[in-house]
Amino acid sequence: MHRYVVSDAVKERVLRRQGKPASHDTIDAGRTALVVVDMQNHFVAEGFPAEVPLSREIVPVINRLAKAMRAAGGQVVWIQTTSKGALEHWGNHHKYMLTPERVAKRLASLDEAAEGFKLYPALEPLLSDPRVKKIKYSAFIAGSSDIDTNSRAAASTPC
Numbered sequence: 001m002h003r004y005v006v007s008d009a010v011k012e013r014v015l016r017r018q019g020k021p022a023s024h025d026t027i028d029a030g031r032t033a034l035v036v037v038d039m040q041n042h043f044v045a046e047g048f049p050a051e052v053p054l055s056r057e058i059v060p061v062i063n064r065l066a067k068a069m070r071a072a073g074g075q076v077v078w079i080q081t082t083s084k085g086a087l088e089h090w091g092n093h094h095k096y097m098l099t100p101e102r103v104a105k106r107l108a109s110l111d112e113a114a115e116g117f118k119l120y121p122a123l124e125p126l127l128s129d130p131r132v133k134k135i136k137y138s139a140f141i142a143g144s145s146d147i148d149t150n151s152r153a154a155a156s157t158p159c
Contacts, residue, residue, distance in 0.1 A: 029072035034065055037079045037139065039123055042109045042116035049105050049116070056120070063124045070126070078125050079147070080117060082133040083110035089135045089143055 014021060039062065042048050044055045066076040086107065098106065109116030112133075119125055136144040 029069070029074040032069070032072075033075040033077050034069040035077045035079060036062055036066070036123075038081055039078070040080050040117060040119050041121075042081065042106075044120040045115075049102075049109050056122075059120060059122045063122075066124060066129075076125070076129045077132060077147070078119060078129055079132045079134055079139045079145070080119065081110055082112055082117060082135060083107040084112060084133070085135050086110070093136075 011021065039055065039059070043050045043052055044059075045051065046053075069076055083106065108114060111117060125131075132139055132145050132147045134145040134147075139145040139147045
């Protein structure tokens with residue numbers, strides 16, 4: 001896993017701006033979600049088209065965080081890239097950024113019936129965890145997913 005260190009310059013800038021190192025003193029777990037993005041075979045599993053070998057190293061951390069989040073009353077949301085609607089809603093990416101061969105391989109691997117679409121087997125999702133499908137590179141941009149609707153509904157539901 002990549003080691004990430006916040007530089008002293010960044011720490012000092014944050015302290016000057018907000019007067020403390022973290023913006024929130026506490027987090028209300030009941031209104032919080034751990035959002036796990038693209039940890040599906042297409043991106044994680046060995047031999048799949050967009051495999052990122054280092055992604056497998058974070059699986060134990062994700063499982064540990066998910067368990068802790070649920071225990072604290074929070075939610076774990078699994079976001080998966082799908083090819084369903086990708087050409088209609090993200091056509092320029094497929095037309096200009098990928099070769100026809102890569103487009104075909106990507107669309108086939110991310111088909112919802114394909115192994116590439118499934119979450120990586122070592123992950124520990126629960127049946128009660130929400131799943132969100134996204135079409136574009138981010139679930140948070142308009143037209144890519146229904147995460148906003150799902151998040152608002154979950155936030156308004158009492159725990």
